[in-house]
Amino acid sequence: MTDTIYALLAIAMVLLVVSVLVPLAERFRLPHTVLLAIAGMGMGFLGSWIIAAEFKLGALGDAFIGLDKLEVGTDVFLPLFLPPLLFTAGLTIDVRRLLDEVHAVLLLAVVAVLVCIACVAGVVHFATGIDLVVCLLLGTVVSTTDPAAVIGIFRDVGAPKRLSILAEGESLLNDAVAIAAFGLFIGIIASRSAGDPLGAVEGDPTAAIGVFLREFIGGLMLGFVMARGAMVILPRLGESDAAIASVTVSLTYLSFVLADRYFHVSGVVSVVMAALTVAAYGPTHLHPRQWTALRQVWVQLEFWANCLIFVLASMLAANVLLQITWLYVWGVVAVTVGAFSARALVVFGMLPVLEATKLVQPVDKRYKAILVWGGLRGAVTIVLAMVAAGDQRLPIDVREFIAISAVLFVLVTLFVNATTLGLVMHLLGLDKLSRLELALRDRVLALSRVNVARHLQQILRQHNARTEGIDVDPASAGDAEVESVPEDLALDLDERVKIGLVTLCTREKELYLELFEQQILSRRMVAVLAARADRLIDTVRDRGVKGYEEWLEQISRPDRGFRLALWLHRRFGFERMITERLADRFEILMVSQSVLGELAAFNISSVADLLGSDAEVSLAEVIGNRQTAVDSALRALSLQYPGYAESIEARQLERAAIRFESAEYARRLREGIISREVYNDLREKLAERRGAISQRPSLDLGLELAAMIGRVSLFAALDRETIVAVSKRLRALVALPSEKIIEVGGPPDAMYFVAAGEVTVLTPTVSVMLKEGDFFGEMGLLSSQPRSADVVANGYCHLLVLYKKDFNQLLASRPEVRAEIEAVAARRVADNQSKAAS
Numbered sequence: 001m002t003d004t005i006y007a008l009l010a011i012a013m014v015l016l017v018v019s020v021l022v023p024l025a026e027r028f029r030l031p032h033t034v035l036l037a038i039a040g041m042g043m044g045f046l047g048s049w050i051i052a053a054e055f056k057l058g059a060l061g062d063a064f065i066g067l068d069k070l071e072v073g074t075d076v077f078l079p080l081f082l083p084p085l086l087f088t089a090g091l092t093i094d095v096r097r098l099l100d101e102v103h104a105v106l107l108l109a110v111v112a113v114l115v116c117i118a119c120v121a122g123v124v125h126f127a128t129g130i131d132l133v134v135c136l137l138l139g140t141v142v143s144t145t146d147p148a149a150v151i152g153i154f155r156d157v158g159a160p161k162r163l164s165i166l167a168e169g170e171s172l173l174n175d176a177v178a179i180a181a182f183g184l185f186i187g188i189i190a191s192r193s194a195g196d197p198l199g200a201v202e203g204d205p206t207a208a209i210g211v212f213l214r215e216f217i218g219g220l221m222l223g224f225v226m227a228r229g230a231m232v233i234l235p236r237l238g239e240s241d242a243a244i245a246s247v248t249v250s251l252t253y254l255s256f257v258l259a260d261r262y263f264h265v266s267g268v269v270s271v272v273m274a275a276l277t278v279a280a281y282g283p284t285h286l287h288p289r290q291w292t293a294l295r296q297v298w299v300q301l302e303f304w305a306n307c308l309i310f311v312l313a314s315m316l317a318a319n320v321l322l323q324i325t326w327l328y329v330w331g332v333v334a335v336t337v338g339a340f341s342a343r344a345l346v347v348f349g350m351l352p353v354l355e356a357t358k359l360v361q362p363v364d365k366r367y368k369a370i371l372v373w374g375g376l377r378g379a380v381t382i383v384l385a386m387v388a389a390g391d392q393r394l395p396i397d398v399r400e401f402i403a404i405s406a407v408l409f410v411l412v413t414l415f416v417n418a419t420t421l422g423l424v425m426h427l428l429g430l431d432k433l434s435r436l437e438l439a440l441r442d443r444v445l446a447l448s449r450v451n452v453a454r455h456l457q458q459i460l461r462q463h464n465a466r467t468e469g470i471d472v473d474p475a476s477a478g479d480a481e482v483e484s485v486p487e488d489l490a491l492d493l494d495e496r497v498k499i500g501l502v503t504l505c506t507r508e509k510e511l512y513l514e515l516f517e518q519q520i521l522s523r524r525m526v527a528v529l530a531a532r533a534d535r536l537i538d539t540v541r542d543r544g545v546k547g548y549e550e551w552l553e554q555i556s557r558p559d560r561g562f563r564l565a566l567w568l569h570r571r572f573g574f575e576r577m578i579t580e581r582l583a584d585r586f587e588i589l590m591v592s593q594s595v596l597g598e599l600a601a602f603n604i605s606s607v608a609d610l611l612g613s614d615a616e617v618s619l620a621e622v623i624g625n626r627q628t629a630v631d632s633a634l635r636a637l638s639l640q641y642p643g644y645a646e647s648i649e650a651r652q653l654e655r656a657a658i659r660f661e662s663a664e665y666a667r668r669l670r671e672g673i674i675s676r677e678v679y680n681d682l683r684e685k686l687a688e689r690r691g692a693i694s695q696r697p698s699l700d701l702g703l704e705l706a707a708m709i710g711r712v713s714l715f716a717a718l719d720r721e722t723i724v725a726v727s728k729r730l731r732a733l734v735a736l737p738s739e740k741i742i743e744v745g746g747p748p749d750a751m752y753f754v755a756a757g758e759v760t761v762l763t764p765t766v767s768v769m770l771k772e773g774d775f776f777g778e779m780g781l782l783s784s785q786p787r788s789a790d791v792v793a794n795g796y797c798h799l800l801v802l803y804k805k806d807f808n809q810l811l812a813s814r815p816e817v818r819a820e821i822e823a824v825a826a827r828r829v830a831d832n833q834s835k836a837a838s
Contacts, residue, residue: 040314
């Protein structure tokens with residue numbers, strides 16, 4: 001029998017075993033990697049015994065022989081297994097939420113890696129006396145983390161979504177930083193072994209930092225460029241999920257190999273950046289079904305890579321354990337102390353600094369303890385250990401020490417930390433329902449029993465059966481059950497309103513996802529809105545109604561992207577970014593208006609029964625306030641851009657019509673009224689209509705400018721030719737809520753016309769509100785005196801700006817306009833004087 005057959009039998013056996021372990025891990029509530037390590041070590045011991053005893057077990061014996069022959073070279077571990085692990089981690093992360101928690105993620109990823117390397121190196125060097133640079137290399141190997149177990153716990157206990165994002169982002173980025181540092185220290189030790197006593201850069205720390213930054217930043221740039229190139233290709237591959245997946249596999253390995261071998265930058269960082277770029281742009285470039293299929297392919301690839309790494313490494317560890325010495329035992333104890341001390345220092349010592357400076361939201365100390373104790377090590381650490389073990393440039397004792405210490409540390413975290421996470425949860429009280437959850441559980445149970453009894457009575461009456469066996473009165477049993485809640489579990493109004501808000505926010509996110517599945521909402525918009533809902537849920541859990549209102553006020557204000565787009569528009573006249581932002585605001589407001597209407601109905605139909613009528617009234621008020629704000633903002637935008645508003649509304653209606661027609665065709669097919677061929681033809685026509693409206697209408701500020709000019713009373717009487725001439729002198733300006741457009745004492749450089757929205761003129765003696773069609777700032781231009789009042793925008797306001805030079809030219813060419821402006825200015829001066837006198 002050839003070695004190929006042996007290898008195929010071995011791989012088949014490994015895949016079968018690791019798959020069977022999945023339900024076992026769920027049954028015993030253990031991380032899958034714990035059972036993988038046990039299975040790998042078991043197969044290692046069993047295979048050695050079967051081969052040594054020369055047992056004849058047929059295909060099973062040949063599979064163990066294949067495992068013995070299946071020696072993956074350590075030079076293959078890094079390029080073969082690491083890229084899919086990193087790419088999957090980056091592809092499945094929520095990039096928008098990651099950016100929200102960027103300060104905490106960078107602390108846990110970058111700073112924590114450096115602290116871990118230093119602590120592990122210091123403790124191991126002190127405990128064993130081994131060379132400090134070797135200890136630093138060991139620190140880079142063990143500083144990578146596996147967040148799977150911690151994320152699972154956070155999900156089970158209902159922890160805020162941002163904590164899972166912290167764990168995922170930390171693992172992804174610290175892998176990149178640690179592996180880049182790993183390559184640096186391997187190069188130092190290899191150079192010393194080759195005869196350079198100081199190594200390539202060891203003698204010059206500045207050079208070492210320069211090499212690290214060059215490789216890291218170069219990897220980021222290359223990964224981004226290659227991923228953007230891939231995103232140009234992917235949408236052009238049609239409906240082929242296999243072709244799309246193949247391009248991403250090619251991207252993964254090309255970004256690693258090109259970076260590492262040709263551009264001499266960090267291949268790991270390049271892969272991570274490529275994955276994050278695809279995660280950010282993929283949902284908006286691919287059909288939702290294709291995006292889901294792509295992620296499933298990468299989850300499968302990651303499962304195979306992770307399982308093979310653990311099994312093969314655990315088999316090697318089984319042989320190592322038979323030859324272990326006290327040096328390695330003492331070394332792994334030192335590594336454990338150093339690694340977890342570093343993690344505790346970062347989580348409990350440095351993270352509170354970010355909390356105090358408001359850069360991150362506070363994290364419960366119990367969750368911090370889970371973050372520390374759950375700092376497990378996994379496949380990436382094993383890959384780096386195997387790479388170090390097979391690097392012939394390193395002395396044999398260094399290779400053995402790094403590989404054995406790292407693998408043993410992985411086993412310690414799996415067999416000690418992972419298996420006791422449940423116990424730690426119990427000690428911290430995370431496995432127990434809170435008083436709010438207990439009360440909510442009892443209310444749900446009581447109401448569910450009432451509803452079941454009501455439905456049973458209806459069924460029995462329909463069948464003319466007797467209902468005496470059901471001793472629950474559906475008209476009153478619900479109230480009796482709810483009122484019988486024990487006093488220590490009774491909830492006050494504020495607590496019930498908080499529960500209701502969390503429920504409504506969760507329902508809000510579900511509605512966004514439903515709109516996306518119905519293809520009414522784009523992938524990019526659903527990503528924005530679902531992320532907002534997640535943040536809103538976290539905020540309500542932390543601060544209740546006050547947090548809800550504060551967050552809504554925060555998202556109503558322009559974000560940094562909007563301000564950047566506004567600055568580019570004002571400074572250089574770039575319209576694309578500001579029009580995209582305004583179009584996003586249109587779509588978000590329209591979707592929010594629809595969803596809030598459904599939330600109001602959901603509050604009456606579902607939340608009121610659960611939490612009581614008084615809570616329902618309070619929640620209705622909160623939702624009503626938000627609806628009022630959304631309606632007002634949408635009405636203002638629609639007045640400012642009526643043409644665009646009509647286009648967006650027509651697009652939304654067409655999407656809804658297509659959805660209803662699709663459901664109707666499916667029903668006709670199920671009932672046998674139409675054939676499959678007719679159904680497919682109808683679906684193709686719907687696909688053509690859906691494709692025609694797939695792109696959002698563009699908002700052209702230039703086309704809206706003429707309409708804005710027409711709303712200004714001063715220009716209403718002008719003919720079209722004059723309006724065109726005037727439009728060449730005017731410039732559209734978007735003012736943000738509460739923005740000070742004119743300030744007292746400022747230079748008289750322009751006058752402003754209110755095309756849409758409202759502004760308030762504030763003088764020391766009086767305040768005046770100006771609306772659409774009014775103008776201001778003319779008095780300073782006529783008198784050449786500094787500004788005498790502040791002018792503040794009331795909400796988003798669209799203005800037309802006429803600068804001083806154009807103002808003088810316009811008044812010289814249009815005497816009637818000059819006369820009107822001077823008349824208005826004179827009336828204002830007189831009004832101000834009379835009000836000041838009174």
